[in-house]
Amino acid sequence: MLKNLFQNALQHCGLIAILRGVRPDEVEAIGKALYEAGFRVIEVPLNSPEPLQSIATLRRTLPADCVIGAGTVLSPEQVAQVKAAGGELIVMPHSDARVIHAAKEAGLCSAPGVATVTEAFAALAAGADVLKMFPAEQLGTHVVKAWRAVIPASVALLPVGGIMPSSVSVFVDAGASGFGLGSALFKPGMSAATVGENAKAFVSAWQTRNGDSTPTT
Numbered sequence: 142m143l144k145n146l147f148q149n150a151l152q153h154c155g156l157i158a159i160l161r162g163v164r165p166d167e168v169e170a171i172g173k174a175l176y177e178a179g180f181r182v183i184e185v186p187l188n189s190p191e192p193l194q195s196i197a198t199l200r201r202t203l204p205a206d207c208v209i210g211a212g213t214v215l216s217p218e219q220v221a222q223v224k225a226a227g228g229e230l231i232v233m234p235h236s237d238a239r240v241i242h243a244a245k246e247a248g249l250c251s252a253p254g255v256a257t258v259t260e261a262f263a264a265l266a267a268g269a270d271v272l273k274m275f276p277a278e279q280l281g282t283h284v285v286k287a288w289r290a291v292i293p294a295s296v297a298l299l300p301v302g303g304i305m306p307s308s309v310s311v312f313v314d315a316g317a318s319g320f321g322l323g324s325a326l327f328k329p330g331m332s333a334a335t336v337g338e339n340a341k342a343f344v345s346a347w348q349t350r351n352g353d354s355t356p357t358t
Contacts, residue, residue: 143229144270147250150181150208151271151297155319155351156343157182157232159212159301161189162329168195169202171327174337176203179344184232184321186212187219193226200227208250217243224249232321234275236260238267252299256280258288265296273321276302282315289316306346313350 158175160168163185172183183203185195192211199209210230211223220231220243231244236253244251245268253264254275261272272292274280277300288298300312301321309320326339 143248143250146206147182147208147230147270150206151319153181153206154179154344154347155297155299156180156347157184157299157301157319157321158326158340159184159186159321159323160195160327161186161212161323163189163195163327164329165191165194165198167333168198170333171331171336172199172203172207174333175340176207178337178340180340181206182208182210182230184210184212184230186232187215187223188213193222196223196226196228200229210250210252214240214244216240220244220247220249232273236264236267236269238263241267241269244268254301258291261288261292265292271297271299271318274298274300274317275321277312277320278303282311285312285315285317306342309343309346310350 158180175183183199185192196209208229210232211228212232214231214233217239224247230250232252233240234254236255241251241253250270252271252273253269254273255261255264297318299319299321300317304320304322305325327336
């Protein structure tokens with residue numbers, strides 16, 4: 142079941158790579174560098190160059206335990222396109238119930254963006270699998286801690302926006318279950334080797350706080 146695969150991926154390493162701006166001709170090498178560093182969830186935002194091609198490439202070239210998704214998904218029509226490309230996870234900047242419903246009806250996992258507790262519970266009622274707390278810079282650790290007191294423990298809270306290796310521990314201490322990582326991990330023009338080094342720094346910070354055995358080859 143896809144939901145179990147996603148949960149297992151987050152348990153292995155609670156870090157989600159956001160490859161905004163990645164090109165299809167470079168995504169295979171970058172994806173492999175992320176996987177080798179320990180990442181098991183990779184997202185290609187739909188406002189990247191030919192994103193569906195990149196999603197298809199990642200799904201074809203990475204092992205099945207790596208969940209491939211699309212970010213900045215804004216409509217039910219885009220959900221269908223992502224599924225056709227082999228995508229398994231729908232990540233949104235907002236919490237439009239229509240998009241959440243479309244993802245679940247397609248058998249995909251849903252990670253809507255929420256910024257208030259009201260939005261969070263509405264997204265869960267619509268079928269969200271995890272909650273993307275966005276933007277993390279605005280919400281901060283105090284909001285994560287407050288949400289964790291009322292959001293069911295089984296629901297992953299994933300802050301996104303401005304997360305650095307140095308901030309991983311303090312957010313986890315507040316109740317974060319994992320993170321979506323953007324420009325601190327990947328920026329357009331970065332080589333696969335540079336992305337790999339950035340990925341290892343984040344995985345090291347994650348391991349230091351969580352004491353897991355995520356590989357860092």
